[in-house]
Amino acid sequence: MILEVRADLAPERRERMRNLIRKAGVARVEDLKSDLKVSVATVRRDLEALEEEGRIRRVHGGAVSMESRLEEEVFDDKANLALKEKRLIAEEAFKLIGTGDSIYLDGGSTVLELARLLAGRTDLTVVTNSLRAAAELAESGPRVILTGGELRRLSQTMVGPLTRVLLGQVRLDKAFMGTMGLSIDDGLTTTDPNEAFTKSLVQEHARQVILLADARKAGKISFARVSDLESVDILISDKNFPAKTARALRKRGLKVRLA
């Protein structure tokens, strides 16, 4: 029997296996076999060990991770709806960030795309109320400060009056905000009053407020009012944004950029 030179230590290999399963959520035995370059027998033994540790759960054909990830974007249609536009908007927003900036990341899928771009920026301080954004930066990257507050399940954000106290303690150079609705007459609106309260609080604190909103948000009005349009400094949207609305916004002093 010819055994190959062992490439790595058993704990090291299990760690890699663990990460593979955690990142993908699930993994098949055959995939792990070829990824880790070991036999199925070894994969099974490792899976057994990881299950014993409670990190995964074995299922026929492979294993699923027990280490819950905050983000389940895969099944989230809303996030994928205008993904391309959101990426472009995020990239445009990224350009505004300077070295050493202290920035705020709001909840919402567009801002989440921006968070993904920040994984390598160790020079920044990121304040956020979004668990998903935090999860995105949890491995490495900028200094992350979470606002605290009550967890709102739908948006996976921390909201409410408890947030206020912490926000008073930090400096925010730039706040990158999302929104549900953007209307000339009604300003920024969102679904939940607590969420709205937190957003408005942030906008008061930040030196510069940058709104990331794809074109579909234009003209929409949601339930809870966040703020006037005047409290926004820069709006970043995509090419589909209605020109008429853009003009009206510029007239009110907002800078509008269409990525």
Next chain:
Amino acid sequence: MILEVRADLAPERRERMRNLIRKAGVARVEDLKSDLKVSVATVRRDLEALEEEGRIRRVHGGAVSMESRLEEEVFDDKANLALKEKRLIAEEAFKLIGTGDSIYLDGGSTVLELARLLAGRTDLTVVTNSLRAAAELAESGPRVILTGGELRRLSQTMVGPLTRVLLGQVRLDKAFMGTMGLSIDDGLTTTDPNEAFTKSLVQEHARQVILLADARKAGKISFARVSDLESVDILISDKNFPAKTARALRKRGLKVRLA
């Protein structure tokens, strides 16, 4: 037998070995052999010595560093082997929770097991600084309030002075705490000073402090001091907990339960 001129003294070689393992995180015996130009027997003897010093942990085929990953459970499968005990401890702790209680969940894998049991309890309010506990309860279950603060990557918890403000605003019936070390003389200790600060703050605020610690933690002393043993009301551990230590704790007024 021909031995080469010894290139370096034994302590110097061990120092180099230590650094090699620390830098890579892991190292194979064969690699160390060729790197240090000594026989495998010597490598093994050195590894044995370094393990005795607690700097590394030997595994089949090589060794894993214990230094940069400071005894935390990142690479440490041995610590997580106690999953069964942790589950039992968590179940015991679960019994202490009354209807409508407002409880605090600390970081750490044992407390995380408790969090998993709370998914159905919509009557509770859970305050936590642990992102993993929050993720566990993110789908459904109790009202969740996060403390906020700076994200500590290794433990995935929010720590530091910013936490203080929010803790002052909530009532905590019971705080379920984890720990790295539990010693009669040195009390509760953990690796990170910020983490220790947050823990002690919580313990001051909570009406009742319940410590969840598997037997492994008994007698261990870590870097940063959290509090005296006296600030703990109830300790829940497993059957392997040293009887002598349990007696000493009871003498000091703690209730000790072994699941």
Next chain:
DNA sequence: TTGGTTTTGATCGTTTTTGATCGTTTTTGA
């Protein structure tokens, strides 16, 4: 130098890990 101690490397029987085989169980799809 010399004699004694410590350190090192080689040898060898034992243990651990790994991969292949094979009968059994589970899943899939007609």
Next chain:
DNA sequence: TCAAAAACGATCAAAAACGATCAAAACCAA
């Protein structure tokens, strides 16, 4: 519902790693 296919677990043999032991080499003090 039944049969083929896939996945599984148990078992065994090969290979690598291990620990104990012993002798040679290096070291050290007189």
